[in-house]
Amino acid sequence: MRILRWVLALLIAVYSVFNIIPIVSTAGYKMSWWATPTDIVRLEPLMAATPWWQLALWVVLVGLMWLAAWRLIKRRKAFPPYIGFVVLSFGMWIYMKMGPVYDTVWTKAELQADYVILAAEIVVGVLIWWLENRHAAPATTAAA
Numbered sequence: 001m002r003i004l005r006w007v008l009a010l011l012i013a014v015y016s017v018f019n020i021i022p023i024v025s026t027a028g029y030k031m032s033w034w035a036t037p038t039d040i041v042r043l044e045p046l047m048a049a050t051p052w053w054q055l056a057l058w059v060v061l062v063g064l065m066w067l068a069a070w071r072l073i074k075r076r077k078a079f080p081p082y083i084g085f086v087v088l089s090f091g092m093w094i095y096m097k098m099g100p101v102y103d104t105v106w107t108k109a110e111l112q113a114d115y116v117i118l119a120a121e122i123v124v125g126v127l128i129w130w131l132e133n134r135h136a137a138p139a140t141t142a143a144a
Helices: 002-030 038-049 052-073 081-097 108-133
Strands: none
Touching: 002 038, 002 052, 002 108, 052 081, 052 108, 081 108
16 A cells, blocks of 8 residues: 555545646736746736735645645645635635636536545545545444
8 A cells, every 4th residue: 555655645646736837927917027828828827816815825735735745645634625625726726616717717527627636635535534544443332
């Protein structure tokens, strides 16, 4: 099961890197550090509409992912920080979808990918929970 821990840790770490890219891009855009690359110019309305507190929360989410990945590698409880990441991430996604800009900058296929990502996050969470609870003692019933 050590390999599964490492695979899950690697998946979480890689996904965290994919989350860092838009954080840095949006922060750079908001601070006018660079011009928006032409291939993502369609995202300018979304970057402009993203508040700083949301970027800060996104950084916290990446930290929770790194913590979960590190705890997986160290064979410690990784489920609490991971489930914290999933719950906060889902809440942030719901908040973004409530805004008028989110659905306008993404294609229908890209919007559908959100559900695939959510499903994958849940599957990883279930696997982490299973790894951490597979040796739990079965519940005993008291004789009446």
